[in-house]
Amino acid sequence: MTHPALTERPEKRPRAAAPPARGLPPAAIRRRRRLKGLATVALFVLPALVLYGLLVLAPIAIAAYTSMFRWNGLGGWPEDFIGFDNFTRLFASDVFHGDLRNGLLIVVLSLVIQLPLALGLALLLNQRMRGRAVYRLLFFAPYVLSEVITGVLFSLILSPEIGLANQILRAVGLEELERAWLADPTTVMPALFAVMTWKYFGFYMILFLAGRQGIPRELGEAASIDGAGTWQQFRHVTLPLLGPTIRIAAFLSVIGTIQLFDLVWVLTGGGPDHASETMAVTMFQFGFKRTQIGYASAISVVMFVLSMIFALAYLRFVMRRDTQGAVTTMGDHR
Amino acid sequence: MSLRRRGVVVVAASVLLLGGCSSGSDGAGPAPSAGGKVTIDWWHIGTTEPNKTIYDGWVKAYQAKNPNVTIKVTALENDAFKSKMATVTTAASAPDIFSTWGGGVLKQQLDAEIVKDLGDPKAIADFTSAALAAYQIDGKTYGVPIDVGMVGFWYNKKLFEKAGVSEPPTTWAGFIDTVKKLKAAGVTPIALAGKEKWPGHYYWTYLAMRIGGLDALKQAATTHDFTGPDFVAAGQKLKELSDLDPYQKGFLNAAYSSPDGQAASVGSGKAAMELMGQWAPAVQKDAGGGIGEDLGFFPFPSVEGGKGTATEALGGGNGFAVSADAPAEAVDFLKFITQMDNQKQFVESGAGLPAVKGAEEAIKDANLKTVAGTLAGATGFQLYLDQAYPPAVGQEINDSVAGLIAGSKTPEQVASSITETAKAEG
Numbered sequence: 001m002t003h004p005a006l007t008e009r010p011e012k013r014p015r016a017a018a019p020p021a022r023g024l025p026p027a028a029i030r031r032r033r034r035l036k037g038l039a040t041v042a043l044f045v046l047p048a049l050v051l052y053g054l055l056v057l058a059p060i061a062i063a064a065y066t067s068m069f070r071w072n073g074l075g076g077w078p079e080d081f082i083g084f085d086n087f088t089r090l091f092a093s094d095v096f097h098g099d100l101r102n103g104l105l106i107v108v109l110s111l112v113i114q115l116p117l118a119l120g121l122a123l124l125l126n127q128r129m130r131g132r133a134v135y136r137l138l139f140f141a142p143y144v145l146s147e148v149i150t151g152v153l154f155s156l157i158l159s160p161e162i163g164l165a166n167q168i169l170r171a172v173g174l175e176e177l178e179r180a181w182l183a184d185p186t187t188v189m190p191a192l193f194a195v196m197t198w199k200y201f202g203f204y205m206i207l208f209l210a211g212r213q214g215i216p217r218e219l220g221e222a223a224s225i226d227g228a229g230t231w232q233q234f235r236h237v238t239l240p241l242l243g244p245t246i247r248i249a250a251f252l253s254v255i256g257t258i259q260l261f262d263l264v265w266v267l268t269g270g271g272p273d274h275a276s277e278t279m280a281v282t283m284f285q286f287g288f289k290r291t292q293i294g295y296a297s298a299i300s301v302v303m304f305v306l307s308m309i310f311a312l313a314y315l316r317f318v319m320r321r322d323t324q325g326a327v328t329t330m331g332d333h334r
Numbered sequence: 335m336s337l338r339r340r341g342v343v344v345v346a347a348s349v350l351l352l353g354g355c356s357s358g359s360d361g362a363g364p365a366p367s368a369g370g371k372v373t374i375d376w377w378h379i380g381t382t383e384p385n386k387t388i389y390d391g392w393v394k395a396y397q398a399k400n401p402n403v404t405i406k407v408t409a410l411e412n413d414a415f416k417s418k419m420a421t422v423t424t425a426a427s428a429p430d431i432f433s434t435w436g437g438g439v440l441k442q443q444l445d446a447e448i449v450k451d452l453g454d455p456k457a458i459a460d461f462t463s464a465a466l467a468a469y470q471i472d473g474k475t476y477g478v479p480i481d482v483g484m485v486g487f488w489y490n491k492k493l494f495e496k497a498g499v500s501e502p503p504t505t506w507a508g509f510i511d512t513v514k515k516l517k518a519a520g521v522t523p524i525a526l527a528g529k530e531k532w533p534g535h536y537y538w539t540y541l542a543m544r545i546g547g548l549d550a551l552k553q554a555a556t557t558h559d560f561t562g563p564d565f566v567a568a569g570q571k572l573k574e575l576s577d578l579d580p581y582q583k584g585f586l587n588a589a590y591s592s593p594d595g596q597a598a599s600v601g602s603g604k605a606a607m608e609l610m611g612q613w614a615p616a617v618q619k620d621a622g623g624g625i626g627e628d629l630g631f632f633p634f635p636s637v638e639g640g641k642g643t644a645t646e647a648l649g650g651g652n653g654f655a656v657s658a659d660a661p662a663e664a665v666d667f668l669k670f671i672t673q674m675d676n677q678k679q680f681v682e683s684g685a686g687l688p689a690v691k692g693a694e695e696a697i698k699d700a701n702l703k704t705v706a707g708t709l710a711g712a713t714g715f716q717l718y719l720d721q722a723y724p725p726a727v728g729q730e731i732n733d734s735v736a737g738l739i740a741g742s743k744t745p746e747q748v749a750s751s752i753t754e755t756a757k758a759e760g
Contacts, residue, residue, distance in 0.1 A: 070758075072726075074423050074446045159594040160584030161604075183528070183587035185740075269529050272586030273740040288417060290726040291442075 060304060066297040073293035086298035096299075099279045102189065103257055109193050110253045115246070118201045122208035123238070136209070140202040147199070151266025154195045158182050182268050185275035192267060192276050199263065200256075204249050211245030212238065244322040251314055258307050279303050370402065372663050375429035377408045378654070379415045384683035392671050399670075403663050423448060430660035431667065434477045434653050436468030437721035438728065443655070449476045450656040452665060459672035464715040465689035468722075469653055477655035478668050481686025483612035484649030484709050485536050485634070485718075488701075492628045493521050493606040502632035504644065506544070506571060509635045513580045516606050523578075525599035525608045528586040528739065531732040532720055533596060536609045537575070538735040538748070539719050540634040540648055541568035547641035548714045555723060558756035561749045564641075569738055569745025571637065576739050586740055591621050598622035609634070611649065612687055612705045631701045633708055646714035650721055651689060723756070730755035 067086055071078035090096050125136055142150065157164045158181040166178045181191045215238060223233050239246075261280035264270060270277035270285070279299060287296030315323060380389045386409065393405045408429070410418060415433060422428050428448040434440050443449050455461055455475045462482065469477035489502060494512070497519035503509040516523040527533045542551060546564030554560050582588065582599050589595040597614065599605040601622025608614065618624050636644040656664045670676070677693040680686065687706050688694050694706045720728030734751045737743035743751075 072442065072724075073420065074442055155587075155592075156594070161582075162594050180584035180587070183584035185586075188587075268587055271529055271736075273737050273742050285729070288420070290729045291420065291724075292726050 063297045063300050063304075066294055067301045069294045070292075071294040072291045073287075074291070078294060082294075086295045087302070089295065090298050090302065095274050095277060095282055096279075098274050099277055099282055102276060102278055103260075105189060106193060106196070106257045106260065107254050110196075110257065111250060113193075114197045114201055115204055115249055115253065117197065118204035118249075119208050119242075119246070121201070122205045122212055123234070125205070126209060126212050136206075139205055142199050143202040143206075145199070147262035148266050150195065150199050151263050154198075155182065155267055158191055182276075183272055185272055188268060188272065188276045192264065195267065196260075196263060200253075204253075207245055207249050208242065211242050215241045244319075247319050247322060251311075251319070254310060254314075255307055258303060258310070371404070372402060372661050373404045373406060374431060374661065374664050374667060375406050375408065376667075377410060377415065377419075377429045377432040379410060379412050379433050379652075381409045381411050384685045388680055388683060388685060392676060396667055396670050400663070400666075403667075405667065428657040430657050430664045431654050432657070434469070434655040435650055435718075435721045436477055436653060437650075437717050438724040439721065440469065440476055440655065441471055442724065444471060444476055448658055450658050450660060450665075451476060452478065452656065452668075458665070458669045459677075460691045461672075461689055462691055462710070464647065464649070464709055464712055465651055467715050468650055468717045469655070477653045478672060479651050479653040479689035480671065480680070482649065482651035482689045482709065483687050484647040484705060484712070485540070485609060485611045486647075486705065486708070487607050487609055487632050487634065488600060488614045488618070489607035489630050489632065490600065490603060490605075490625055490628050491630050492625075493519075493603070497521055497606070502630065503635050504632075505635050506541075506637045510575065510578070513575065513578055517578065517580065522582045522599065522605040523580040523607065524582075525588075525596040525605035526581045526585045526739070527588050527590040527596035528581070528736065529588055530590050531736045533590060533608075533610065534739050535719060535732045535735050536648065537572050538568055538731070538738070539716070540609070541571045541637065543646055543648060543716055544634065544637040544642040544644070545571070545640040548646055548716055550641070551716060551719075551722075554756070558753065558759075560752040560756065561746075565749045565752075566745050569735075569748045572735070572738060573745055576741070581739075591617050593621060595621060601625060603628075612702060615699070615701060616684070629701060631704050631708075643713060645708075645712055646716065647709055647712040648716045648718065649709070650718045652686065653689075724759050726759050727752065727756045 066078055068081060068083060069078035070080040070082050070085075121139060125132055125139070145153075156162075160166060160180040160183060163181070165181065169175065169178050179187045181187050219237050219241070220233055223237050228236065259280055260278045261284065264276055264278055264281055265284070268276045270281040280303065283296050283299040283303070286292045286299065376393070378385075378389060380386050389407070389409075393407055397403060397405060419428075419432065423443055423446050428443070434443075440449065452458065452475045455466055455478060458478055461479060465479040465482035466475070469475055469479065487502070493516065494500075494502070497512075497515040499512050499515055503512045513523040539551075542565055545567050546562070550562065550564050554562075554565070582596075582605050585596075588599075591597050596608055597610075597617040598621040600608045600614075601618030601620075601624050603622075603625050610617075615624070615629060618629070633644055633647070636642070654668055656668065672690055674690065674692060677688055677690045678696040681688045681693050681696040682698065684699070684702075687697070687702060687709065694703075694710065697703050697706055716722070718728075719731050722728070723731070730752050734743055734748040738745065738748050
């Protein structure tokens, strides 16, 4: 956006689109062409920009504004300005601390368990084997299911009395492993994470699979000629070349966790006793159940800031090499 | 962020939609339009039988009698209705007639100036005072009831017999004793939907009513102070009950009407009782098959030394409010649907208990007759707290009582966190 052409004042632009007169210095002709190009770009970008502004930027600004008020969302604009009180209340709230702990736990578990599992399966399904396409399809299927269907399905499976999970445990004589799963504050987070893994690992698997197939076979062959074993090939050839894919997968996983809502809402509603609550669930509770829109806006602002800081820092420090050359600037095409 | 974003889109969309809807009635003019064409928008939550058929029948009958009136019905499911109503209220324009449960939400709508003062309710129908109370704010009537009900214990007579309990308890000590006997007999005494929180708040509210009396709750509504000893004592009694571990396995994540929920536990004969409103038998049947003749009803027991009596009822019902700029025909339509023959038809179908005096003879079910009889003889009436107080306070009561039942909050903490929210709401 720092291109000089953008900072040029529009009135400098020639009025008519008449062909450049002979005798003008070549630099002026070049500049005129470039301005014309910019006008075309602006014209095509405008509709998307208006929509983006209306549906993304404006709501963010409104949420930031309403987060400074005590407001129940009724009757016109908020009036009761309270500064940062909503935020101080939020940061002092036990429920919010729990939200942060739960979010962090899911992030760590995702990075340590979910992604390696998906990577392993992707590498496995990259081998030549019978019915490979069927397995790929099966593993990807949960991701296509809606969160609500998944939630209802697993709340039945994990139901203490009639649930499939406990009945299987009973049938194989492991009664002592029976739990109330979603109804027990100590097991609810692991259970929730298990459901999340079931739901999302297929997505990461497909991501890794695509990344793996982008690695030329010659590299592996060359390594094996040099005497590298399977593990060494994986460690020194496959893994480094999968780096960009892994980094983007971790990024999506963290951002997804910050916004986690639907699955939790259907499975537990954030319970028992806030044990599985996430920021988005708390926000919903306050916004739509308690009609404390001001406070809910404050939560949404915190979620936004967290996502933003994480995204910027991650792009800047972790993914810098991956995005090099990916961001196009108009200046390069002169 | 995405949710917030979606919320705003919904607001924008429904405002647009509403602009489209309301222009119809605005065209007819808000003034009483004698003879001219009038369109009335009616939003209700009667999406299930028998309400659906009855409501549609009323619309047809009224339109036949008043050919100049067209009633446009929008039937919405409960939660969808509530969120749509919230956006409509924000835009300060409501449908001509809409469902309401009175109390704090109606008060918010009154503050947003979207509801009409209906004048003397007697001019509409002869409502029972228990039914009407929820819709009256500062002596004025802003809605009329279509039905009314109350919360009490629904119990399994067979399981009580099995535990050697011949008569349902009338005092709290007797109730605790009953729970102990049921447990000793290997029966789950109480089914509770811990995931939904509102069923738990009935216990705390009833205990507060029995210990502190109705006046304590009324007073707390204005002083915003719930830290008095009576409210703490209510929490202590509920803790005393919860410490007996009387609820079904996994109740903390149990829903109310799901196949493994609270209603199903009683309806399938697994749990001995639940504290629930007059709709309980229908939901038990739907979710768990029902226990037929074995089902009985008894009011919440009195607490020894408390200021309240066992004849004071906690309940609420469905009603309708009229928007501030609705045509006069809207009120006339409410008059029509609360006529004696329409009320009797409503009650006979099992849609609800009567809100109009004299319609109770149409009740067929023996248990519902008991409920209606208890209601008719009630010496006091308290609206559900999550309706009576502003939504934030109601939800905080639900939430902190759920914490008390789960064992993470003390009775004192419950009282102070409710007070904190109530004071902040002002």
